[in-house]
Amino acid sequence: MLSSTGLAAARRVRVIGMRSVFSSIARISTRSAACPKVRASVRIAAVFNRGFAAAASRSATKTATATATRKTTTTTKKPAAKTTTAARQKKKASSTKKPTAKKAAPKKKTVPKKTGRLKKTVKEVPENVKLFRKVKELKAKALLNEQPRGLPARSWLVFVQKNGGVPKGQTATEFMSAMKKQFAALSSVEKQALQDEARANKVRNDAALINWITTYPVETIEAANLARSHLKRLGKTAKLSLPDPRRPKGLLSPYIIFTTQRMKSGDLDNIPPTARVAAIGSEWRALSETERQPFYEAAEKDKERYKVERASLSPSP
Structure with a gap:
């Protein structure tokens, strides 16, 4: 049994041989006029033999070259495999190497995140609203x-109250x-009877007012009087200041002392x-410094009196 390569070579020999036979016949036919006559069967057999020999030699050379090329390819492929294994070993060696320590990147400054909330715009308060709030605060301090509401202290008011x-x-x-x-x-x-009743009502009102005032500390009554004076300047009330008997009399200046003396003279x-x-x-402007000195001394004594009376106040209830 022939191999696949052998069968292919035999086919080529047959084809080549047939071609050589026909070509030789053509050459013989051209030369038949000059050459002596030879039997056709002999000439055909000779031509066939030559063509068969040439085809056999050609197939042998082809097979030899094919085997040689196969051997060279196999020999050349082996070092390629070696190179691949060497490359693999190099890769493994490179993978086993210790990784070099990277330089630490500089820390970025932490920027506070912006919140999505918008800042509230402060609206300007109108002047009338400011005045209303101020008056409300002053009224609360003024008590x-x-x-307490007192009885009618005028004859006309007493008459109206009696008539319902x-x-x-x-x-x-x-x-x-x-x-x-x-x-x-x-x-x-x-x-006259209405007037007498009005005076009696006023006395009762004063007593009730003093009793009510003493229920608050002295500081609260002083703040109430300041608030009432402020409201009067604004034109928001007409009530008088609260007469607190516990509060010491105000300080007397040298000019006030001189004025009181001149009034009493x-x-x-x-x-x-x-x-x-x-x-x-x-007269006060015409006085000299030596003439004013007694009034300055009287003012210093009054200041001491004010300090003593202020310190002797009862503690706040």
Whole structure:
């Protein structure tokens, strides 16, 4: 049995041999005129043999070259495999090497994250709103609502209170106009009785007010008086300051002491009050420093009196 290569070579020999036979026949036919005649069978057999020999030699050379090329490819492939194994070993060696320590990157500065909340825009408060809040605060300090309501301290108010309120079916203006007419028609005796009752009510009101004031500390009453004076300047109240008997009298200046002495002397009684004050001021400016010295000493004594009275106040309840 031939191998696949042998079968392929035999096929080539057959084909090549047949081609050589036909070509030789053609050459013989061209030369037949000059050469002696030879039998056709002999000529065909000779040509066939030559072609077969040439084809056999050609196939042998081809097989020899094929085997040689195979051997060279196998020999050349072996070192390639060696190189691949060497490369693998190099890769393993490189993988087993210790990794070099990388330089630490510089730390970035931590920037605080911005929150999504927007800053609230502060709206400007209108002046009327500021005034309203200020008045409300001052009224709370002034103790206006806490102050007790007193009895009517005027004869007219006593007369209106006795006649009751506004009757049904009549307006306040109509009622007040009728009361004025009736009050004007009263006799002197009736009006005197109303006045006496009003004075008695005032005494009761003062006593009740003092009792109510003493329930608060002295500092609270002083703050209430300051708030009331502020409200008066703003035109928001007409109530008087609270008379606190526990509070010491204010400090006296040298000029006040001089003025009180001049008022008590009686030398300026025949002069009107406005002219009297102007005359006292001109006299004070005309005094020398030695003449003013006694008044300065009196003012220092009054300051000591104020300190003692202030320290002797009872503690806040």
